[in-house]
Amino acid sequence: MPARWEQMFNTGATAETADQPDDQERRGLFSRMRESLSKSRRAMTQQLTAVMFDPADADVWERLEEALIMADCGVSATVAVIERLEAEADAGGLRSADELGDRLAAIVAELMQPPGDPRIDVSHRPSVMLVTGVNGTGKTTSIGKIAHHLRDAGLTCVIGAADTFRAAAGEQLETWADRAGADFVSSQSGADPAAVAFDSVAAAQARGRDVVIVDTAGRLHTQDHLMDELRKIHRVIGQREPGAPHEVLLTIDATTGQNGLQQARLFSEAVDVTGIVLTKLDGTAKGGIALAIAHEMGIPVKLIGIGEGLEDLRPFDPDMFARALFSTSD
Secondary structure, X not given: OOOXXXXXXXXXXXXXXXXXXXXXXXXXXXXXXXXXXXXHHHHHHHXXXXXXXXXXXXXXXXXXXXXXXXOOOOHHHHHHHHHHHHHHHHOOOOOOHHHHHHHHHHHHHHHHOOOOOOOEEOOOOOEEEEEEOOOOOOXXXXXXXXXXXXXXXXXXXXXXEOOOOXXXXXXXXXXXXXXXXXXXEOOOOOOOHHHHHHHHHHHHHHHXXXXXXXXXXXXXXXXXXXXXXXXXXXXXXXXXXXXXXXXXXXXXXXXXXXXXXXXXXXXXXXXXXXXXXXXXXXHOOOOOHHHHHHHXXXXXXXXXXXXXXXXXXXXXXXXXXXXXXXXXXX
């Protein structure tokens, strides 16, 4: 899994052996992750201890199951996890709360491993990234941070403001574009969003830019007319650049819990979502939603937000995430 931003972008070039974070850097990343997930982790620690106090007691396993569900791990994933842990406990393989936490983290990490390439595909010229999600999920901010890291990776970028329903959204996005040194394409308020998306791709083609990021209106997944508009944007982009968009990222606010899973389901029915940007993990006790989405939807979580800083939008590492959330040992 990518551990650094420079490893997060699949440029299509022959891969060189990338430097991995050293032990000190990894400990720093893990510590930051663990701190950000403290609300979720504290909710689990008590139940892990209770299970090890009397692993033969069916009630304690039920309480652990409830704790996982309350953390929004999802019923399907929770059942799979509990069945494996109980089998290991019955075989005498779990002897302490720390050991239980470590095995829980390992199983969860395994269930969250993406089926395909976990990186963001920027191997086309231009590569087109469509970013969608409901208002308040951190979509615009995430686009700005991605554009910044694209610049650091030596890639040029066009940002298209196809959210023409809110003038403030375009202004915020233009500020991020300026910070990231990206070209900015917009239109007047109320204009056709698909036309803005089309013009953004055309601008990248004409100017020889590497990547296009298209913002979309913060539509609710229950608003049929806006979901139809999203389908239209997707279709029009493909007309201008065959095979595009190459990435469709859905931003989900982790604090919404199971509603985020429902959003993933419905957005996936409208467009082919290729990855999740899971934001605001530092403000929730329901960090298990990452497991629910990855396990039940089969959509990889590609980026996570664990704070407001530029570096707090990070490539998702299932192993580090699971250890930070469930392991009781350091």
